[in-house]
Amino acid sequence: MSKTNYLFHAFLIAIFLLVFSCQKNETNEVLFQKEEPVKEDATKAWLHKVEHYKKDKNYLSVFHNYYNDKIKEKKYLEAAEVLDFACVYLADSYDFNDQFMTKVKEFDTRYRHKVPELKTTFVDAYLANYYFDKYNLKKACEYFKKITTLEPDDYNSCYNIARAYYDLSYIYYIMGKQNLSLLANQKSFEYFSKIDNPKGLAFVYSNYANIYTAIGDKKRAIQNADKAIQAYKKIDNTYNVYIGLINKISIYEYLKDKRERPLIDSVYQAFISSNDESKILKIKIFDFKAENLIHENRLLEAKKILNDLKPVVEEIDSDDLTQEYKLTSALYEIKKNPNYSNFADIKKTLPTLISNQQYEKVNMLYGVLQNSAIQNKDYKTALAYEAQKKIIADSIGSIITRVKTVELEKKYQTEKKAQELKIKEQTITNKNTTIALLCASLIGILLINFAFNLKQKQKKLKLEKENTQLYTKQLLEKTEEERKRIASDLHDSVSHELLSLKNSFEEKTEITSQKIDAIINDIRSISRNLHPIMFDKIGLKESINQMTERAESVNNFMVTAEIDYHRVLSSSDELQIYRIVQEALSNIIKYADAIAAKISITENENSIIIEIKDNGKGFNVEETLNSKSSFGLHNIIERSRAIGGQANITSNTNGTIITIDIKKAQ
Template sequence: MEAPIKEDATKVWLRKNENYTNNRKKYLSIFNNYYDTKIKEENFLDAAKILDVVGTKLSYHYDYDSAFLNTINNFNKKYRHNVPALKTTFVDSYLANYYYDKGDFKKSCNYFKNITLLEPNDYKSCYEIARAYYELSYVYFGMGKQNLSLEANQKSLEYFNKIGDIDGLGSVYSNYANIYKAIGDKKRAIENADKAIKAFKSIDNIYDTYMGLYNKISVYDYVQDSRKTPLIDSTYQAFKASKYESDILKIAIYDFKVENLLRENKLIEAKEILDELKPIVEKVDSDNWMQDYKATLVQYEIKNNPNHSNIEAIKKAIPILKDNEQYEKADLFYSVLKKHAIQNNDFKNALKYEEEKQIIGDSLGNIATRGKIVELETIYQTEKKEQEIALQKTTILNKNTTIALLASLFLGLFLTVVIYITRQKQKKLRLEKQNAQVYTKQLLEKTEEERKRIASDLHDSVSHELLGLKNLFEEKNDITNNKIDSIINDIRIISRNLHPIMFDKIGLKSSIEQLVERAQSVNDFMVTADIDYNNSLSTNDELQVYRIIQEALSNIIKYANAVAAKITVLEKNNIIYIEIKDNGIGFNVSETLNGSNAFGLHNIIERSRVIGGQAKIVSDKNGTIITIEIKKT
């Protein structure tokens, strides 16, 4: 791992989330001063970097400050052209999220598309493009454009797979859950929701784990699964017990909890939660979450007093939602209107709202039967003309049978096409991954051959020449001899680091033991090795294992402030298990891997992948553990 580049104190301060949450006004003031200074210095790259940091933070907190928005727009118009395109994707990302929150999905799409048109050239740019495809997929989903949503999500999956970003893959699985939910594939929707939760849990991402649970509840809600109610209760209790601080999670989870309480007629408890949420929703100041809160509040009012509920605001919002193609939100609002109509025994309007809801459902991609329309139609016609019920039921039943058959045929055809396209893309992705793996392996092998040649030249030529030079001195000069001995020793160390000269003869186990012995003698550092290995790998693969351990040990010595480390190599059945463990200060794995100075860690991950293994890095204040499992071929 390379030594981190020192950033100036102000930039470091602005990166810390607690500085924003503790005093937002001070945070933005310090940002503005720093940014203005960089603009005056015409240091546009640093100005862009700090805009990226602060813009990401504000978007995360749904804080679309008007002054900051003006700063972004001003930078976009006047200075953006001075900075490479891949360094300014934050502009499009911030504006896309801003317009999404304000309900303008079309503008949001256009800004996300700007990012996806770029070609990545490093880890960060690849991440930004993957993220843009993910966000674009989510916007398309809300607009009911499931074919475009599926395409964008697949591209996001490809990019996140390239960089091995577990957090990003979890987000992609969440999108798949939404897409399958919309087209009525309940099984796949729930499977992908579970995959998302599992991915987020594996990297201890608490926020997105709860968002994954929220997404799974939404799937249950949409497909009317009875498991929705207990999942809401268990998620609510777990979130409260965790004492995790997040306004957005509180709004999302508590909103569903209120629905449960209303279903159980626990109006007092529901009102208490709504009152608790009100100042939080106002503080967050997000149009998106405010609409959800208002919808839940109206549902409470309908239960509490159907004749005095504020239903007009919901009615007025629907045309705007439909104009902006916010079909998922419109579906929610029609559900609220239908509940209000049923509560007031207004079955005529209840029928109308259900029909509108079904149209919205089709816009979202859901090809469903019209059972609920039949039910409401029957109740409404009973109030009007009881004598016509039998004839109407027969007519509607025949029509629904035809619709159901056509819908099933269309759904089957659609899913077949989707599955075929998805499998073709997955096949292409696998081939690309295999080709990249072969290329990387060949590159590493060529690198090792060149290292071996240089090491041999240093050892056999330069070192021998120096020994000959030492013997030519007629006068025995201790100072000269000591200096030449020191140079010879340095050359031997360089040669050993380039390539362990005896590696081909003594093998992996003895080479690791020598590496451990040198690390202890040179660095006054305790390292132990527990090796149970039967030489089952090829020499080239063994060399990659040696390089992984060498890189990990070097990182521990340079950065961990550890007093001890242990290396374990265990061969059991068809698995070779490697563990490098230290008792150092640890580090934030996700943050470090996403940074620009994590070459050493990526080197470990890539070398592991080349020899058919998978590296897992876990770190906290008690130390770091790197584990690698290699399947023998």
């Protein structure tokens, strides 16, 4: 992934956050309230409690009996509800046993169509989690996408759709598709906001932390990780507090932050002290602790933790967690014996992981192989693995591996030079040849590096310009949508209410009628200013003519308009031209002391030229643009850029001319 793509991802985040902040009162209002739980029969209520699944070995036996009874009674909705409970609990515990999977697939093919679609999304979620655990991310995406095509009709369905978007965002993050990850995470935020679910919003913060980590924004990554942890603490969700801390450790590890190891130690101690019985948490936290001990060369303690973990990992039987355990065990063996080379499982797993775009896991595997090469002082092989890591890390948006590459390259070059020195001692000719080749290589590398950096800077500048233009255009379009909504509300609602009020007076007076008429006229004027009436129907030309007529009648001011334009632009771009002319005309009336102005729009083969000029007193353009009172001029400039135009402003004592040149799309 190139540097320009990192900037693209960063700009996407900024745009979504800004648009979200502008619209959150409108689009993220709470739409679905949590319903009061319906009274359940004793067995169903027992199955509904997660602690029974965690602590009672008979849970699945009770479930199967109850579920089969409901199917026999043709009470398919009740059967679906208990299957939903079990799917959630088993997926969260990485439990994908064959017997239960058979039950899920049987329901999917034979009974699912008998239950409302929004009540059966748990099937897709369970299967998606199964394929995720098996490293088949493409298949997992397909199942989560099926859920996101639905529209919610109550609290639970809205939660399920929000959760599917969250999971989809996490998968895209792992696959290196940060732009899609960002879009899915934003949708997740919107749906969780509709039900005001703080746990769900904490999920979203965790994903934002991952995305910021991938594009190298360390500060925002850690900020969002902390937001997620604080949100979990507020709802007293200890399990997810630990998950949030584990995510923060991963961020520190990914960014090579020195705070990683102290955080591992503190989380480990807290978990031990809490007597928490979660096997998933134990595997993840103990795995990090074992890595810490291995790095500190405390191998006996590390081995004890790995031995404690082994039966738990085997019991859970998750491909994902098993692979992580194997990686840590391999690190231990490498540290214990630098010549350790039993990497058959790791190398066998790599092709599958790469084909399924499990880039984060691939990077970890390459890290183990590289660590072994470094232990053996085989810097050439370590550098080769680092190159592979860089390719994979670029796929998930990493910019950190460049530093590591330089370090390994230095070690490799040092070793290479040492070998060359031995050769030089044997023959003067070889010595001189080697030095010459080395110098030529270094010069070539410097030249290539210079050319590459120059090209990247040019790309960066171009991308910044394009993204700024895109941001401005989207922001202006959202503003126009809001103006249009408010204008419509004023015209259709408030004006009609005032007319009704006027007609409802039993004793009408001329003063009362005049005042109400004045208010109605003021509201209509405000509505027109917010959004031009009938703009989409009558077009740019007639809308500007109406604007000039109003300006002349209200301000005792002469304005002419000459428009030779044939609607080649989109309606949204035409609206921006209307706003530019409106802003310019407003400035003339307020500040220019002019008695006349002229507006002209001319269309030629390659461009559209807009010119607004007046005979006012003029002003210092540069000084005004640099002052704090130049919002109107900057508004004109930015709107012009947003539709692909270039604004030029000239002014002297004879008046002011604003010219905008808009290139036609080829």
